Structures are given as C-alpha cells and as structure tokens.
Amino acid sequence: MQTSKRHFLKCTGTLLAGVAAYRLAYATAHPEAKPDAAKQYILIHDQTQCIGCDACAIACRQTNQVPAEVSRLTIVRHGPYGEYPNQQYHFERQSCQQCENAPCVMVCPTGAAYRDPQTGIIKVDDWKCVGCQYCIAACPYQVRFINPVTRAADKCDFCAETKLKQGELPACVQACPTQALQFGDSLDKDAQVRKTLNSAAVIRDNESLGTRPKVFIIADAKGEVTI
Amino acid sequence: MSAFHFDSLVWHWPIAIYLFLAGISAGAMFFAILLKYACLKQTAHESKFILAACIIAPISVFLGLGILVVDLTKPLDFWKILVFYNPRSVMSVGVIILMIYQVFMFAWIAAVYAKPIQTWLGLRFTPINKLLTWLAQQHASITGLLLILSLSLGAYTGFLLSALPGYPMLNNPVLPLLFLISGLTSGAAGALLLGVLLKGQPDSKEVKFIHKIEIPLILVELSIIFTFFMGLVLSGGQKQVAAATAIGAGFWGWVFWLGIIGVGLSVPLA
Numbered sequence: 001m002q003t004s005k006r007h008f009l010k011c012t013g014t015l016l017a018g019v020a021a022y023r024l025a026y027a028t029a030h031p032e033a034k035p036d037a038a039k040q041y042i043l044i045h046d047q048t049q050c051i052g053c054d055a056c057a058i059a060c061r062q063t064n065q066v067p068a069e070v071s072r073l074t075i076v077r078h079g080p081y082g083e084y085p086n087q088q089y090h091f092e093r094q095s096c097q098q099c100e101n102a103p104c105v106m107v108c109p110t111g112a113a114y115r116d117p118q119t120g121i122i123k124v125d126d127w128k129c130v131g132c133q134y135c136i137a138a139c140p141y142q143v144r145f146i147n148p149v150t151r152a153a154d155k156c157d158f159c160a161e162t163k164l165k166q167g168e169l170p171a172c173v174q175a176c177p178t179q180a181l182q183f184g185d186s187l188d189k190d191a192q193v194r195k196t197l198n199s200a201a202v203i204r205d206n207e208s209l210g211t212r213p214k215v216f217i218i219a220d221a222k223g224e225v226t227i
Numbered sequence: 228m229s230a231f232h233f234d235s236l237v238w239h240w241p242i243a244i245y246l247f248l249a250g251i252s253a254g255a256m257f258f259a260i261l262l263k264y265a266c267l268k269q270t271a272h273e274s275k276f277i278l279a280a281c282i283i284a285p286i287s288v289f290l291g292l293g294i295l296v297v298d299l300t301k302p303l304d305f306w307k308i309l310v311f312y313n314p315r316s317v318m319s320v321g322v323i324i325l326m327i328y329q330v331f332m333f334a335w336i337a338a339v340y341a342k343p344i345q346t347w348l349g350l351r352f353t354p355i356n357k358l359l360t361w362l363a364q365q366h367a368s369i370t371g372l373l374l375i376l377s378l379s380l381g382a383y384t385g386f387l388l389s390a391l392p393g394y395p396m397l398n399n400p401v402l403p404l405l406f407l408i409s410g411l412t413s414g415a416a417g418a419l420l421l422g423v424l425l426k427g428q429p430d431s432k433e434v435k436f437i438h439k440i441e442i443p444l445i446l447v448e449l450s451i452i453f454t455f456f457m458g459l460v461l462s463g464g465q466k467q468v469a470a471a472t473a474i475g476a477g478f479w480g481w482v483f484w485l486g487i488i489g490v491g492l493s494v495p496l497a
Contacts, residue, residue, distance in 0.1 A: 131300025140393035
C-alpha cells in the first residue's frame with residue numbers, strides 16, 4: 001500500500017473535520033444529558049399581577065450586593081396603553097432567562113459560564129472568568145454585565161449563592177407584594193409552578209432562538225400592538 | 228446613541244482592529260507561501276516581498292493579541308484562557324488555532340531563511356544550526372500545515388462574530404467567508420506595500436504573481452458582499468433593518484459606499 005505524506009495529511013484532516021462536526025452536532029442536539037439532574041428551577045412572571053413597584057429589583061440588589069451602576073434584575077415599563085381614563089402599563093422583567101441551551105455557556109472560552117447540572121441554573125465561576133465579554137455579546141437577552149467589584153461577568157442566578165443556600169425562595173419572589181412571581185422545581189410533580197405551567201398560557205421570550213429559557217411569562221392581557 | 232456608541236455594543240473598536248490584524252497576518256502568510264511555492268521556489272529568501280510578508284505576519288498577530296489581552300477586564304488573568312478550554316466556544320478554538328499558527332509561522336520563516344541565518348551564524352551555536360537544518364528538511368510539511376492554519380485563522384475571526392445570535396447582521400453564514408477573503412486581500416496589500424517600501428521592484432514577477440491571485444479575490448469579495456447583503460434583505464425582519472443601517476443613508480452607509488466599495492475595492496481594481 002502506498003501512503004504518501006500528502007495522502008496521510010488529507011485523510012487526517014478529513015477525519016478531524018468529521019469528528020469535530022459530529023461532536024458539535026451531537027452537543028447541539030443533546031444540550032445537557034440530565035439523568036442526574038436533581039432539580040430544574042424555573043420562574044414564572046405573571047405580568048397580569050405585576051404592578052411595577054420595583055420591590056423585586058431592590059430586594060435583589062440588597063440580597064446579592066449588586067453595585068449601583070449595574071443590575072441583575074430590572075422592571076421595564078411599557079405604555080401607557082388604552083384611552084384615558086382606562087389606561088394601563090405593561091411591565092416586563094429583564095433578567096437572566098436561565099436558558100437550557102445557553103449561548104453564554106456555548107461561547108465562554110474558559111468554561112467560566114456554566115450550567116449547574118444539579119439545579120439547571122446558569123452560573124459564573126468568577127475565578128475562571130477573564131472578562132473577554134464574549135458572553136455579554138452572545139446573550140440575546142442582554143442581561144449579562146461586568147461586575148465592577150469582581151471584574152467578572154455577572155447576572156441573576158436565582159439567588160443560588162444567597163437565598164437558595166439558606167433554603168429560602170429567591171429575594172425577588174419573597175419581596176413581590178402581588179405574588180406575580182412563582183419559583184419552583186419543574187421536575188417536582190406537586191410543585192405549584194408545574195400546575196401553573198399546565199394551566200396558564202405561558203410564553204417565553206425569543207422562543208425562536210432555541211434557547212429554551214427557564215423564565216416563563218404569563219402575558220398581560222393589555223397588549224401593545226400598534227395598528 | 229451615535230455611530231460609535233449604542234446600547235448593544237459590547238466589544239469596542241480595539242476588537243475590530245484585532246480582527247483586522249489577525250486577518251492581515253493570515254493573508255500575508257498565505258501569499259508568502261504561494262509566492263514561494265508557485266513562483267520563487269529556492270530563491271524566496273532573496274525576495275523583498277517575502278521579507279515584507281515575514282515582517283508583517285508576526286508583528287500584526289502579536290499586536291492583535293496584545294490588544295486582545297489589554298481589552299480583557301482582567302488582563303493579568305489571560306493565561307486562564309490558555310489553560311481552560313471549551314471545545315464548543317469559537318473563541319477557545321481560535322486560541323488553539325492562533326497558538327499553533329504562530330509556532331508554524333516562525334518555523335516557516337526560519338526554514339525560508341535557514342541558509343542566510345546559518346551563513347551569518349557561521350560555526351557558532353550548533354544546536355540552532357541543527358534546528359534550522361531540520362526545519363529546512365521539514366519544509367514541505369510546515370508549508371502545507373501553515374497554509375491550512377492561515378486559512379483557518381482568516382475564517383475564525385468571522386466565525387467568532389457569526390456565533391452571536393443577538394446581532395442580526397453578524398449572525399450570518401456568509402460572514403466567515405467574507406472575513407477570510409477580506410483578510411487575504413488585506414494581507415496581500417500589506418505585503419505589496421511594505422515590499423515596495425523595502426525597495427522591492429514594483430514591476431517584478433512577485434508583484435505580477437500576487438496581482439494575478441489578488442485581483443480575482445477582490446472580485447470574489449465583491450460578489451460575497453453582494454450575497455451577504457442580499458441574504459440580509461431577503462431574510463427580512465431585524466436582518467433587513469441591520470442591512471439598511473449598514474448600507475442605507477447615514478454615517479455607516481457613507482463609510483460602506485465610499486470607504487469599502489470605493490477606496491477599498493474599486494480603486495485597486497481600476
């Protein structure tokens with residue numbers, strides 16, 4: 001059998017390209033194998049109950065020691081809609097969507113952005129993060145930022161390091177005066193969040209991107225379609 | 228909101244310069260290889276244009292990487308990017324390509340200039356002499372791998388940006404090809420310019436050879452730009468909006484038509 005150097009390089013190159021393409025396709029098709037996933041935390045924001053009081057955002061800032069110039073959670077006010085005196089605002093929660101197929105985890109060169117297999121929460125390893133900001137650019141929800149204290153990427157982690165560690169609900173859920181936020185484990189058959197998911201018309205932001213967010217929305221009936 | 232500052236901007240202009248420098252390095256190396264392999268053969272080390280490419284390639288890639296490190300929020304932690312890898316991250320794969328590319332770039336330059344360096348060293352530093360002889364023997368394999376690596380480096384910068392789902396204009400399959408061709412032509416232009424400045428002959432066979440490849444590449448680049456924007460317009464929605472912002476009326480429209488299409492691509496063709 002004749003094997004020239006050129007032939008060898010050609011075959012090796014093709015093989016490597018094939019393996020790389022296969023691995024990528026496999027990884028995309030099977031986001032996370034989760035037989036050992038103990039929990040899958042989700043959050044439901046009921047816009048029909050939200051009054052835009054910002055109590056959640058303030059509680060989040062206090063609990064997680066978020067510096068003033070950045071925020072993990074913001075409530076954006078849209079509107080007013082309708083004719084006076086029947087006018088309504090519409091409140092949108094902006095925070096990490098805890099995507100199952102997270103673009104930030106995909107692009108992070110060091111693995112500092114990762115999905116905790118035990119809880120399904122997307123977390124940041126401050127030490128591993130070098131601050132390239134690729135995750136901030138990749139996040140289609142624009143909720144990541146550089147924490148001016150740690151110089152690492154930061155964002156909502158459902159209070160994993162603060163409230164959840166103490167066995168409590170996330171700060172925003174506790175602070176909400178109208179019960180517009182529901183938090184729980186979607187793998188638990190008896191959880192309230194699961195009943196809500198099965199009974200209410202929930203949507204997710206930018207579903208077409210295939211990110212499979214774990215923050216669900218019960219949309220406000222007062223729409224914002226301009227004709 | 229202005230042309231240089233807007234909400235969705237994460238990577239500022241230094242990153243654009245890095246992407247440009249990486250493309251130039253890849254392009255200069257690509258044309259140096261073609262020049263030696265298809266035109267000059269054994270006399271490559273005498274050519275001012277090969278010399279120009281061998282100066283431009285390392286300097287631009289080092290400068291680019293320097294910018295990249297300084298632009299991190301934790302520049303002193305840059306080594307972590309070399310220690311921890313994520314095979315699904317374009318940036319991580321790019322770091323691997325950049326590292327291997329630099330090794331082979333220096334190996335190739337050393338192999339091309341092996342004889343002159345050995346003459347200059349004389350009988351001193353035997354290990355270096357041995358290494359140079361060995362590199363010169365391995366020249367064929369180094370050339371082949373470096374050619375693949377330079378093409379990978381040129382395309383990687385495009386993949387880096389097309390992996391961003393939040394940017395309708397960049398999240399585009401044609402982008403890596405456009406970056407590759409643009410980097411190759413920029414590298415060729417850089418090598419030609421510095422070659423002439425180093426007193427290379429503007430009507431030499433090297434210049435003719437580079438033009439014979441570069442001019443068709445510019446035509447391909449124009450058709451890829453056309454495909455790129457047609458793709459955006461036909462996709463509709465935010466992609467169409469992005470295309471209008473880039474090439475419609477407004478600051479960036481002027482930059483595109485006058486700068487890129489006019490000065491960048493049409494003038495060299497004329």
